[in-house]
Amino acid sequence: MTLVPVTYKGGIYQHDIIIDFIEDLGGYIVQKHIIAAEVVLQCFVPREDIELISRIAKPLFGEVKDSPLVGTEIAVVSMSLEIHHLPHPSCDFAEYARRIGAKTNMVSPARGPGKRISQLSDEERDVINEHDIAVLAFGNFESCIEYKWPALRRGIDVPIIVMGGPDTETLRRIIHPAADGYVGNVGRFMRRGKTEEEIGILDEIVAEVTRVIEKKREEIAKDPLSVSPARLMDLIREHVPAILDVTSPTPLTVQMEGLRVKLPYDTFARDLRRIEIEDGITLNDVAKVIPSRMRDYILIKILPFSETNTVV
Amino acid sequence: MLAIEYFEVECPEPLGAAYYKQITNDVLLDHNLLRVINKLHIFIDPKIPIFTAVGTLKKITTIVRVRDFANVNPLGDKITLVISDETYLAPMLKIFWQKYGKDRVEQPDRFTVILYNIEVDAREIEDLVVADPSESLFKDLIYAFRLIAPEGFRVRSEKFSKERFSFVASEDTLIEDLNPLIREKFALMGEKP
Missing domain, CATH: 3.90.1070 (Hypothetical Protein Ta0175; Chain: A, domain 2)
Structure with missing residues (x-):
């Protein structure tokens, strides 16, 4: 039985039927949110039963969607918690990824900003390593990113996705040793991303994170865990x-x-x-x-x- | 950026310059500072690294008086003030308390202030100066440029006068004589420091 991560969204009325049903099928509810009259369940369900759950949920106006980020904990590493780097774009992404099921934590090095002066302490490194994947949000200048990347990635052994102002190709060219994923055109900016283009970039980040997570899942599947x-x-x-x-x-x-x-x-x-x-x-x-x-x-x-x- | 006569961001990395132009615009707009800046030239070189902002300021004479935000209505031995904008209410009350004493000033609700037994002409009250926003202008400008500059650039040298300003920041020790650099950037705008 393969469990796959899905999100169930539906009305609050009789949602306990769905919960019982998922549990009876051998699935697990990871998170349950009740927002006004709506229920959002993030859960793992057997792959072959998704169709069945959709059918049961139909009269309750519920829908089941694939959400590959459920059951993952992502570290969004912002270079600092100052207004220069927060709330945009780090929080924009952290919040966006939460909506599709990931658990995101903001991690910020005490001495992250700058070029030569940027560094990562052992505690910060260990906290990042406790996550499944780290998304590093860099600034706008390629020469800065190129210079500070080796110092910031040292000791991090979870997959890293690099977010930065230069375009994706430039990031790929300047980052040595290579990262696991790259998303360009999203450096430091000081307003809320509202346009279609800006939200499109958030989707790009999610796609890149999903790709890296799927790759990690495949690796795990080769030597499965002793218990789920x-x-x-x-x-x-x-x-x-x-x-x-x-x-x-x-x-x-x-x-x-x-x-x-x-x-x-x-x-x-x-x-x-x-x-x-x-x-x-x-x-x-x-x-x-x-x-x-x-x-x-x-x-x-x-x-x-x-x-x-x-x-x- | 219609309000600014000259606005350029100079940087060896063209994409970086475009991002910083947007950041500058957003920050100045958020802090309502576009109306005071006349010309602005920003130079960033992340390789050195250095951030320089030079510019000229518009002359601003926006002293806030009581008549700008309140209606003054004398009636018998009391004067009633109807407030339309609360922003400067607190400094105004402070001035009244100091001048006339707390027992003669009453504020029955948010938008009304009543003065009792005051032998002053209503016109005089209307003309009272409550605040001078230009007092905090330099503080606001320096704060805004600290936000615009890359965060790691904490070594700063800034000069602000009534007409011109220069702001230089870096993460390394700054060179001793910044004047040639500042002069060069002012010259690009057709100005002298």
Whole structure:
């Protein structure tokens, strides 16, 4: 059974039928948003059942759409949190990607701006590495980007997509060593992107992110994970009820190869490790529970089949 | 950019120049500063790196008086002021309190101020100077140019006078004598520093 990420959008009336149905089919709800009288569910469902869900949802005016970014956590690295770089264009993209299911975090180096003076600390590097993919938002000058790129990418081992003012071809030419994706014509600007052309660029970024994510998914599929992150999420909700009291928007953030649990490490790590998944196999057998560099959260990294020899 | 007589951004990277022209336009428009700038020349070279903005200012005489935002109606021993724009209400009240004392100034609602037992002509109250926006003009201009310049360029040298200004910024130590550079950029606009 292959689970695929989809978004369900429909009325609030009888939406619990859809939730129960997805769960009965073996799918998982990653996020649920209720906006006025509308419900948006970001979920993983079995590929062969999408048609069936659409049919059941039709009388409720619900629709099911493919959204490849569900279940991913993206770091949008803005060069600073000053008004020079925020809210446009970094927040424009971060917000746009959220609408189609990704969980985006803004990460900003304390000394990001500038050319010679730009740098990345070890904490910032580690926080970026906790994500599935990083989108680096650069400025407008190619000579600056060319100069500061090696210093900023050092130590980052997740796929990087470069966003910058010069066109895509120029970015491809000046960036050494190569990045995983490039989107040009989106450097620093100080107004909200409203025109069709500007929104088109956001779509371009999403397309590039999707391409890189799909590539990463293919890599993971070659050596599958011992347990699906979405399944772990459900188990944690069941066994560690403290997570239900966390007020953050996504107390459990699903990533491609793990989960971020927004509970203090010292208090809850032991409870998490002891969770039994199936037939005596505990979470500790198939995943590493480590402290996150983001606050005192917990990070769960699921081990691949080649390391554990089990798939549950 | 109709309000500005001359506006150029000079940069070895043409695309970068176009982006910075847009940024400058957006920032000056947002901060309502287009009306005070007459000519503006910006020079950016990210390779050095340096950011230079030179320009001339328009003469502005926009002193705000009570009559600009309020109707003054004397009636018997009280004068009623009907406010149409609240922007300068607070500095006006401050002046009234200082001049006449708090017991003679009353503000029953947001748009009304009543003065009691004041032996002053209504015309005199209308002519009271409440604020001079040009006082904070240089502060606003410097803030705007800090926003326009690339963020890493934190070493700055700026000169603002009533008619002209120059703003130079870099992330490295600035060269000691900036005058030749500033003179050269002023000359491009047909001006002298």
